[in-house]
Amino acid sequence: MFEPITRRLHVWHIRNLTRRKLAMLDDRLLSDLGIERNQIGDYVARLNVEGDRT
Numbered sequence: 869m870f871e872p873i874t875r876r877l878h879v880w881h882i883r884n885l886t887r888r889k890l891a892m893l894d895d896r897l898l899s900d901l902g903i904e905r906n907q908i909g910d911y912v913a914r915l916n917v918e919g920d921r922t
Contacts, residue, residue: 882915883912883913883915886912886915887908887909887912890903890908890911890912891905891908
C-alpha cells in the first residue's frame with residue numbers, strides 16, 4: 869500500500885544527496901565529469917530510479 873510513497877521518497881532522497889555532493893565539487897572536478905555548475909540540476913533530474921543516467 870505504501871510502497872509507491874516510500875519509493876518516491878527514496879528517489880527524492882537519492883537525487884537530493886547527489887545534488888548536494890555535486891554542488892560540493894569544484895569547477896575543475898565537475899568539468900572532468902562533463903558537467904558545468906549550472907547543469908547540476910538538469911543532470912540530477914535525468915537520473916532514473918536506480919541512479920543511472922538516462
